[in-house]
Each structure stands twice: as structure tokens, then as C-alpha cells.
Amino acid sequence: MPGENGLSGEFVISERIPQGTPEPSHKKSVHFYSSLGINPDNVVFENQEGDEEIMLLVRRDLITNVPWILTALILIFIPPLLFLFNDLFSPFFQIAIQTQVVSVLFYYLVVAGFILVEFTIWYFNVGLVTNKRIIDLDVSGILFKHASETKINLIEDVSYSQVGAVRSVFNYGDVLVQTAATQANFEFDRAPEPARIVQIIAEMIGRKPLK
Amino acid sequence: MEIFNFFLKIFSNQDALFRIILIILISIYGLFALILFLQIRNLNRIINQITFSPIFIVFTLVHLLATVALLFFAVLFL
Numbered sequence: 001m002p003g004e005n006g007l008s009g010e011f012v013i014s015e016r017i018p019q020g021t022p023e024p025s026h027k028k029s030v031h032f033y034s035s036l037g038i039n040p041d042n043v044v045f046e047n048q049e050g051d052e053e054i055m056l057l058v059r060r061d062l063i064t065n066v067p068w069i070l071t072a073l074i075l076i077f078i079p080p081l082l083f084l085f086n087d088l089f090s091p092f093f094q095i096a097i098q099t100q101v102v103s104v105l106f107y108y109l110v111v112a113g114f115i116l117v118e119f120t121i122w123y124f125n126v127g128l129v130t131n132k133r134i135i136d137l138d139v140s141g142i143l144f145k146h147a148s149e150t151k152i153n154l155i156e157d158v159s160y161s162q163v164g165a166v167r168s169v170f171n172y173g174d175v176l177v178q179t180a181a182t183q184a185n186f187e188f189d190r191a192p193e194p195a196r197i198v199q200i201i202a203e204m205i206g207r208k209p210l211k
Numbered sequence: 212m213e214i215f216n217f218f219l220k221i222f223s224n225q226d227a228l229f230r231i232i233l234i235i236l237i238s239i240y241g242l243f244a245l246i247l248f249l250q251i252r253n254l255n256r257i258i259n260q261i262t263f264s265p266i267f268i269v270f271t272l273v274h275l276l277a278t279v280a281l282l283f284f285a286v287l288f289l
Contacts, residue, residue: 029262030260031263032260032262032263032266032267042260042261042262043258043259043260043261044259044261045257045258045259046256046257046258093225094225094226095225095226095229096226098288098289099226099229099230099233099289102233102281102284102285102289103229103233105281106233106236106237106240106281109240109244109274109277109278109281110240112274112277113240113243113244113247113274116247116251116270116271116274117247120247120250120251120254123267124254124257124258126258128258137257137258139254142246142247142250143246143250145254147257
């Protein structure tokens with residue numbers, strides 16, 4: 001029934017209306033090495049609702065993998081180097097050639113395990129921003145994982161910090177998403193293009209991002 | 212006395228000692244490879260990147276099978 005001013009219906013005045021939300025139709029494929037996916041295609045997560053679209057997929061910047069990749073490369077080249085200096089060790093170690101071969105194979109399995117663990121830690125340390133909520137999955141070891149989530153409309157503020165020369169050169173930093181007082185804050189640490197991530201989240205919650 | 216001789220024989224033979232240590236280490240590592248496979252399979256359920264997740268699981272399965280194969284080889288042929 002129309003009121004005095006001719007308006008009728010239900011009005012919600014406390015809820016923020018998402019502005020500038022990226023169109024879910026422009027899906028982009030993400031690779032296994034992608035550290036930032038905007039409207040990523042072919043990515044689903046546990047408990048995803050039918051009408052829920054992933055807007056952002058954030059991992060640590062790819063450059064943060066350099067230390068463990070270098071370590072793995074060094075570890076790969078250690079056995080050939082030891083074999084070059086085999087004559088130095090042979091008087092002290094009398095081990096059958098068959099045992100040596102199994103030892104080397106085992107060593108390379110351990111290196112493969114190291115690479116798998118390091119890649120897993122990077123790959124599953126992921127932040128997801130959907131049109132409904134924000135999810136942060138932290139994996140800091142093979143036996144430790146922590147997942148937290150909050151609704152988009154509970155986000156109060158979003159900011160980023162970029163400290164140090166390496167972070168400035170490679171353009172990555174920490175994105176901090178602050179939620180209502182009782183909720184935990186979310187941090188996407190060492191995220192690539194933090195300014196862009198902040199801009200996208202700010203637009204989703206209806207804030208004007210700082211330029 | 213027989214037991215004493217058995218241990219004396221092992222410790223005087225570097226290769227035998229090394230083989231025993233190696234088999235124990237591979238067994239422990241096999242357990243780690245199994246945990247790694249199960250954890251990665253579970254994590255892929257939480258975040259599933261459809262094009263890559265099956266490949267990732269296959270990698271960890273190959274890693275586990277290689278460890279088991281090496282353990283069998285070490286036990287049977289060393």
C-alpha cells in the first residue's frame with residue numbers, strides 16, 4: 001500500500017550495497033603457480049554456495065618461493081659433487097655399491113618430499129574473497145592448518161603495508177582486512193599487487209579506495 | 212654369547228650397519244610420505260583448483276609409491 005509520499009515496499013537502510021563488484025562473468029583461468037587470481041575460473045572450495053562466486057584468489061607472491069627453490073637446487077647437486085670427491089671418502093667408508101645406489105635414491109626421495117612440502121605450504125596458504133564472504137586458509141606445516149571466514153558485510157576496513165626494498169621492487173605486501181570488533185582480522189601476507197587487492201575489496205564493500 | 216657375536220658381526224661390518232639404518236630411515240620416511248599424501252588430498256578438498264588438483268594428488272601418490280618400492284627393494288635385495 002503506497003504511503004503519503006507515494007513509496008511502498010520494504011526498505012533496508014543498514015545494509016551496504018556492494019558497489020563496483022567485479023562481474024563474475026569475466027572468468028580468467030589460473031595456473032598452479034598463479035599467486036593472484038581475479039575472477040578465477042575452475043576454482044571451487046569446500047562449503048561453496050550455489051550462487052557464490054570467487055572474486056579474488058590470493059597466495060603469497062611467487063618471488064617468496066625463491067629461497068626454497070634455491071635450497072632444493074643445491075640439495076639436488078650435492079650427490080654428484082660427493083661422487084666427484086669419492087676418492088677422499090673411500091678409505092673411511094666401505095659400503096657396497098648397491099647400498100650406495102639405494103642411499104642416493106632415498107636422498108632424492110627426501111629432496112622430492114622437501115619440494116612437495118614447501119610447494120604445499122605455498123599453494124594452500126590462500127585467501128579467497130567471494131561475493132559473500134572472505135576466507136583465509138593458513139597452512140604453516142604439513143600437520144597444521146587454520147581456516148577462518150567472515151561475511152563481506154562485516155568488513156570494516158581494508159589496508160596494506162609494503163615495507164622494505166624487496167617488497168617495493170617486486171610489488172608485494174601484507175593486506176589487512178579489519179572486521180567488526182568481535183570478529184578476527186584477516187591478513188593476506190606477502191600478497192602480490194596489494195594496492196590492487198585493497199582496491200577490489202574496498203569497491204566490494206562500498207568504500208572509495210585511496211589512490 | 213650368540214647374541215654378542217651377532218652384534219659384534221654387525222658393528223664390525225660397516226655395510227650391514229648402514230643397511231639397517233637405511234631401512235629404518237626409509238620406513239620412517241614412508242610414514243611421512245603417507246601423511247603427506249593424506250594431508251594434500253584433504254587440502255585439495257578444501258581448495259580445489261580443478262585443472263591442477265588431480266595432478267598434484269598423483270604427484271604425491273607417486274612419491275608415496277616410490278618410497279614403498281624403495282623400502283621393498285632395500286629389504287629384499289640389500
